[in-house]
Amino acid sequence: MDGSHRCSANYVPLTPISFLERSAAVYGDRISLVYGRVQYTWRDTLQRCTRLASALVRTGIARGDVVAALVPNIPAMYELHFAVPMAGAVLCSLNTRHDAAMVSTLLSHSEAKIIVVDYQLEHIVTGAIKAMSERKEKLPRVVIIQEYDQPPSRIDRPGSALEYLEFESFLASGKLNFEIRRPRDELDPIALNYTSGTTSRPKGVIFSHRGAYLNSLSAVLLNDMCSLPVYLWTVPMFHCNGWCLTWGVAAQSGTNICQRNVTAKEIFDNISLHKVTHMGGAPTVSNMIINAPISEQKPLPREVTMMSGGAPPPSHVLYKLKALGFRIVHSYGLTETYGPATVCSWKPEWDSLPQDKQAKLNSRQGLQHIGLEAADVKDPVTMESVPADGKTMGEVMLRGNTVMSGYLKDLKATREAFNGGWFRSGDLGVKHPDGYIELKDRSKDIIISGGENISTIEVESVLFSHPSVLDAAVVGRPDDHWGETPCAFVKLKDGCSATEGEIIKFCREHLPHYMAPRSVVFRDLPKTSTGKTQKFILKKEAKAMGSLPKRVSKL
């Protein structure tokens, strides 16, 4: 419009860096990070991140360079989430459960110039660098984080051709008057997150400053996270940057409670000591909480909002968490959507429903959060929306500013994922009459038996309601007659027992006959570090088992 003029007074690229600067200005004296006896204020955090950014630049980090991190939920990991972008670089947080081979693959693929590693994980990086060295690849520099109660010391690695830096000394070498490198364009990359491998081929998901800014605010809003929250870190910060709450907690000038390890005891202790207001709850965490021995439990000093994500929580889990004093915000998303994308927004009229009905309604994935433009269930071929009948299955598709920029060095995969102008999640779901989406399965996990679709999630939900079952997963087992039949992998609770026949019988009482498992294997389930069951491993096993003998399949 005539009279408009775009300049620095009225236009700034959106970036989470602004959140940190604002918290330091407004709430400089408030505690930003707690890790055991270590505490920092927001002023400290801005200063430390500025020095760290400066140190990165002094060591040669240029705009767009990748800085990798193999670090658990300790303050350094939080600081890297700001310092790396403040150096104009891209943070690549690696899964702390990766082995040396995987880390070497990801360091090569991302072309990381530096890797910051926690002392407990140094051997992984050493192994990765050895492998890269054998492949004659360019090697990243290594910065090692020592334990916090130790004074910074020189790191000698005799025999290594590489220079190893110590994190605190490295940080201290940076300047406080460093001029923060803001993004030139808000679509510039801020982070690179490799998908955590429910499949075996990881892809590098690119996050932009704009998307990170908007998804952080969305995560804040969907949790009704008021200013000055106290956030307990149970979700790994390497996982979609802690579902964007690394940045989101800074937006609300909150206090981050860090834990190196996630145990029920530490969770209850920290909630009690720091009066935690919010936390995340991947399935492993919620299971840990509801199954914690009484001796480790402590009453919550106030209601704790738990953003549940990672996999649809079974109703009985939601129910038990609520009884303990947790308010569950059920959110759904993928690495490709910066973590949380949809939320099962609670409706006040549900308050008066029976608990099991409430849990059932709240175990749905809901609809787009405020930063996402749209969430829908569509026919993947025609792109038509499915009817909102709670029955017709389609692919969950998402669209908006909080969808990734693309897959690093894989434009073909990017284009496929965005084919039709929506991000195709690969998840199958239905749309209920109230518009809320419910996930039924990963498209690659669904079992087709005698022409019928079987949602493994529905079968698992019944298995979880069995009193002896601690964990369960269902995959297809080849069958000469039906094509596939459901095969359940089950882990029983300590001290409980059940036979294959009992489990099958229980399922047949609660499911249509064709959906009930025909075979049950008792074992520990293979997990990703974020608590997702690695079904591709179980599928291989089920495949190796071959078709069921005729007499069993006629049961």
Next chain:
Amino acid sequence: MDGSHRCSANYVPLTPISFLERSAAVYGDRISLVYGRVQYTWRDTLQRCTRLASALVRTGIARGDVVAALVPNIPAMYELHFAVPMAGAVLCSLNTRHDAAMVSTLLSHSEAKIIVVDYQLEHIVTGAIKAMSERKEKLPRVVIIQEYDQPPSRIDRPGSALEYLEFESFLASGKLNFEIRRPRDELDPIALNYTSGTTSRPKGVIFSHRGAYLNSLSAVLLNDMCSLPVYLWTVPMFHCNGWCLTWGVAAQSGTNICQRNVTAKEIFDNISLHKVTHMGGAPTVSNMIINAPISEQKPLPREVTMMSGGAPPPSHVLYKLKALGFRIVHSYGLTETYGPATVCSWKPEWDSLPQDKQAKLNSRQGLQHIGLEAADVKDPVTMESVPADGKTMGEVMLRGNTVMSGYLKDLKATREAFNGGWFRSGDLGVKHPDGYIELKDRSKDIIISGGENISTIEVESVLFSHPSVLDAAVVGRPDDHWGETPCAFVKLKDGCSATEGEIIKFCREHLPHYMAPRSVVFRDLPKTSTGKTQKFILKKEAKAMGSLPKRVSKL
């Protein structure tokens, strides 16, 4: 980064239209608007806005056209905030206290194609159009809103060359399957707001979709407005689009309680009936509340968060509101910053301070909200920040995405306002050691007496603490010796009395001698519709009074 691909799956221009669509999808059955016995749900509101947008387009509204509104806080005004942008047009909300001459000036300047007017204000528009007609200008179409309890009827205006449309019939002529015109670029204009005239020359401030989106979320966050708020409309929606909460309430799927007139009785009645959670409090509103007769007061069913803005509230007002059960969020901004720009973020350590100290701290303007990049106090010539000493005065300057695009058809004024890369507010203030900004005066209002700066706000604050004073304003009166001396205009409370001498004496007991008024005039104060005192009128009066006689100025 290699692999990135921008497309509709991952990029959508930011616009508040998304808030409405999301509320209709997630909370379609919840009440969006209440006006007496009239109620709409979010589904209704989306449908009505879609029809209205369609009707606008059918009548010839093109992208970028201006649609004006002269409408009080009734549902139609709320709907226009979405429907006009959904037609790709720009909403120009006019101050309902403007006279016909001013409205004709603004209709001409904005080149509005349509004006929507409330039946009670039709005569203003008739007068405006008559004036435009005499100037042989192109005339806008007129859409008249009738009272809600009346059935839509044909509007005949015999003798008029213009076609007058009735709002409900006009809306009904629109199509539900209308394809919403989203902004092509998020910097496209969404609204045009003429500054409300503490000076006499109004300027047309251009808001963009991006700025409106971000300031709406900022207003939500600075008020700690959780999902499903109940918002009482006391701030005129024409004033910076209701401080962006027209859009903000939709972002949180809240319920808007509309009032045609703002009276203490209606405020208390609505709070009690609808369990209001949030409201705005311009100075007129807070004064109305604290001075309401006991018979009109009702106990608040729960704490009500009141965003106070428009002018720095005197400590005793903050104090009394708190006692009544209001939580005061003190925010500051200008039309050029979409309304709220800074907020006096409350610090938990203030809770334990004495009430008057709390009120004093909270009457400061604070620092930038989350959507604004920076707020600072600077020397307007050197652009250096003033020291944070609570004493050195400078100009309050603001920078970020929630600063206007510019002044319509006045690039020169835009460039001046943005000179130096910051928006120059024209307000003078200081920076306290904790970084918080405190406003001292409008730069054009400050009194310079014998070379000393006198903050009229400080003098007014003392006047307000006098038990008999209801309202007060201080301006400079010419003085042969001192240049200027403070002259107080005072309105006493009903049934109270005080003499000029008593007021001056009271001020000298609480202020340095040179800051105390030398003359006092008892009268009603001229106000803008948003409750700001029109000092330019008082200045004229003080000027006309001439220099004080010598004997008085030696007192």
